[in-house]
Structure formats: structure tokens, C-alpha cells
Amino acid sequence: MRLNKAYWQQRYEARKTGWDMGMVSPPLAAYIDQLTEKNLRILLPGAGMGYEAVYLAEAGFKALTVLDIAPYPLESLKERLPASFAAENLVEADFFDFKEGPFDLVLEHTFFCALPPELRPEYVLTMNALLRPGGKLAGLLFDFPLTPQGPPFGGSKEEYEQLFTPYFHIRVLERATNSIPPRQGSELFFIFEKK
Ligand SMILES: C[S@@+](CC[C@H](N)C(=O)[O-])C[C@H]1O[C@@H](n2cnc3c(N)ncnc32)[C@H](O)[C@@H]1O
Incomplete structure (x- = not known):
């Protein structure tokens, strides 16, 4: 099975989107709430329906880039973002071909775990x-066996430490305490800082 654009677009069209929480995940909302610099250049990769994008835009963050390989969620998001949001910052592209930046912050939410595990080293690079x-x-990574x-696809704290340590300082990597009930005990909140 190839987890390509057609696969993801089809999942959205068939409404097979079990990952979609319909809201910003509470640990991510809490992280966003303590950000004070509204000019941060922020990337949301594999953003799906983009609840974080709406949340950030409504909180006054101006330099947002929202990226997904599937057009379906981006079309939906266009309708839900404030009119001031520049359409060119909604990017339909493969993350691995995306060369813009540099960004101050990238927010991760169920994108890493959606990729075939063999792409993990390339994700880090x-x-x-x-x-x-x-x-x-920064964001959330699952904590259940791969x-x-x-x-x-799952993973563990040890695997994430090994993968990211060559390029990032691990500032936080710990069990999230404010996950939604179905994900309690299976999410790690993290902040990795580029070396
Ligand atoms: C499990 S969903 C998560 C969506 C959203 N982050 C959320 O938590 O609701 C994974 C998302 O990544 C997108 N995606 C998968 N592979 C991608 C790639 N190579 N480049 C960009 N987006 C990709 C999919 O289209 C999908 O929207």
C-alpha cells in the first residue's frame, strides 16, 4: 500500500478519518497558549483539517504556513480560516519536496505516525x-509499539531520542497529561530544538 496523495485524498473523500479530533488537541492548545511572539514563522505539516491553523490565526499569529499532500482538507480549511489568511500559505505539496523556510516553529500532530516508518530518518532531515x-x-508523538x-505507526521514547538527537536538543519528551480520554497514556508531548 502506498501512502501517497491518492490514498490520503481517498481517506478524506470516504470520511475514513478516525484521527480527526474535530478540535485542537489540548496539549497543543496549551503549548500555543503560552507563545507570546505573534510573528513566529510557523509550519503545520500534514495539517489535515487544520484545527491548529484556525486556532493560531484566531489568536493573532500571522506567519502561518499550512501544508498537506491532499487537496480535500485544504479546500475545507480555506472556508474556515479568517479572510485575512493569505491563500498562498495553504500549500498542497509533499512535505519531503517542500523547501521553503526557514521556520521558527513546526507543530507536529499525527503526521509523523501517518508516514511509512522507513521515512522517519528523512522526516528528521x-x-x-x-x-x-x-x-x-513541537507537538505530540504516539507512545505505543511500532x-x-x-x-x-507507533514508536517509543527511546526510538525518538535516537532518531532526533543527532540534529535536535531534546528539551521535552514526556507523557502528555492532558490528552483526550481515548489517547490518554499513549501520547508524548515534545519540544525539540534544532542544533
Ligand atoms: C493522520 S492525518 C493527520 C492530520 C492532522 N494533523 C490531524 O491531526 O488531524 C495525516 C495527514 O498527513 C497528510 N500527509 C501524508 N503524507 C504526507 C506528505 N508526504 N506530505 C504532506 N502531507 C502528508 C495526509 O494527507 C493527512 O492529512
Whole structure:
């Protein structure tokens, strides 16, 4: 099975979107709420329906880039973002081909776990290239065993430490305490800072 544009577009068209919480995840909302610099250049990769984008835009963040490989969620998001949001900042592209930046912050939410696990080293390199030195990659990673079935594909704290440490300082990587009930105990909140 190829997890390509057609696959994801089809999942949206068929409404097979079990990952979609219909809202910003509480740990991410809490992280966003303590950000004070509204001019941060922020990337939301694999943003799906983009609840974080709406949340950030409504909170006054101006320099947002929202990226997804599937057109369906981006079309939906266009209708829900404030009119002031520049359409060119909604980007339909493959994350691995995306060369813009540098960004101050990238927010991760169920994008890493949606990728075939063999792409994980490339994910780390691509994130590293997109961020400025000292820039942050923050969000949630699943904490359940990696199996051949997915998405979602699991992982562990130890695996994430090994993957990211060559390029990032691990500032926070701990069990999220404010996950929604179905995800309690299975999410790690993290902040990684580009070396
Ligand atoms: C599991 S969904 C998560 C969506 C959203 N972050 C959320 O939590 O609701 C994974 C998303 O990543 C997108 N995606 C998958 N592979 C991608 C790629 N290579 N480049 C960009 N987006 C991709 C899919 O279209 C989908 O919207």
C-alpha cells in the first residue's frame, strides 16, 4: 500500500478519518497558549483539517504556513480560516519536496505516525532543513509499539531520542497529561530544538 496523495485524498473523500479530533488537541492548545511572539514563522505539516491553523490565526499569529499532500482538507480549511489568511500559505505539496523556510516553529500532530516508518530518518532531515538554528519542532508523538500495520505507526521514547538527537536538543519528551480520554497514556508531548 502506498501512502501517497491518492490514498490520503481517498481517506478524506470516504470520511475514513478516525484521527480527526474535530478540535485542537489540548496539549497543543496549551503549548500555543503560552507563545507570546505573534510573528513566529510557523509550519503545520500534514495539517489535515487544520484545527491548529484556525486556532493560531484566531489568536493573532500571522506567519502561518499550512501544508498537506491532499487537496480535500485544504479546500475545507480555506472556508474556515479568517479572510485575512493569505491563500498562498495553504500549500498542497509533499512535505519531503517542500523547501521553503526557514521556520521558527513546526507543530507536529499525527503526521509523523501517518508516514511509512522507513521515512522517519528523512522526516528528521527535512525538519532540520526547514527550521532555523534554534528553531523548534513541537507537538505530540504516539507512545505505543511500532507494528507493520498502520497508519498510525507507533514508536517509543527511546526510538525518538535516537532518531532526533543527532540534529535536535531534546528539551521535552514526556507523557502528555492532558490528552483526550481515548489517547490518554499513549501520547508524548515534545519540544525539540534544532542544533
Ligand atoms: C493522520 S492525518 C493527520 C492530520 C492532522 N494533523 C490531524 O491531526 O488531524 C495525516 C495527514 O498527513 C497528510 N500527509 C501524508 N503524507 C504526507 C506528505 N508526504 N506530505 C504532506 N502531507 C502528508 C495526509 O494527507 C493527512 O492529512
